[in-house]
Amino acid sequence: MTQLLCEEFNVPSLIIANSAVLTTLASCRTTALVVDCGGGSTIVTPVVHCRSLAQAVISSPVAGEVLTDCLTRRLENNGQLLKIGRKATETITRGNLLVQSRKNCADSLKLHITEIDGIENAENIASHTGLTEMVINCINKCEGCHHAELYSNILLTGGPTSEPQLKERLQKDVQ
Structure with a gap:
């Protein structure tokens, strides 16, 4: 790829970097x-x-597309509209999945994904760790001298993180 860019498109230099570092x-x-x-x-x-x-x-495989797919299939099985599925997914993601503890997250998702025909991983979705626990576990895996700085410098990126007050709720939950 690098050779192609440099030779065919006359790219003078190229840097490959980790997106988290660039953020x-x-x-x-x-x-x-x-x-x-x-x-x-x-x-x-x-x-x-x-x-x-x-x-x-x-890392967690629970994200926007997975939730949308599960809820969409359920609603299609019940004869509901696709538009409702996307709106319900946004509501779950915004209000529950991203910031609540594992138990609350699992309970919330189970209300919406029980009895989904043909979805093999529906129970697995509810069993995944919530965002708050992911943040805490990630920081705990680092050396203790970095904990305070990591807790005070949490950067959110990606579509679902643009939700109003997500950062404030996450900071409140991890403290």
């Missing part, structure tokens, strides 16, 4: 905890002195 640098920091919530996964990455700590990265 940290873009916020004018060198140490931060980057929470990247996307359509396919949620990844929590600690960055200390511009280096990602790979041994402490925590």
Whole structure:
């Protein structure tokens, strides 16, 4: 790929970097905890002195697309509209999944995904760790001298993180 870019498209130089490190640098920091919530996964990455700590990265497959798919299938089985499924997914993601503890998250999802025909991983979704626990577990995997700085520098990135007051709720839950 690099050779193709340099030889065919005359790209003078190329840098390949970790997105969590770039997010940290873009916020004018060198140490931060980057929470990247996307359509396919949620990844929590600690960055200390511009280096990602790979041994402490925590990932969860529970993200926007998975929830949308589960709820959409359920609603389609019941003859409901697809539009309602997406709205319900947004409500669950915004209000419950991202910030509540594992038990509350699981209970909330079970209310919405029980009796889903043909979805093999519906129970697995409810059993995944919530965002608050992911953040705490990730920080605890790092050396103790970095804990305070990571707790005070949590960066949210990705579509679901643009939800109003998510950062404030997350900070309240992890303290």
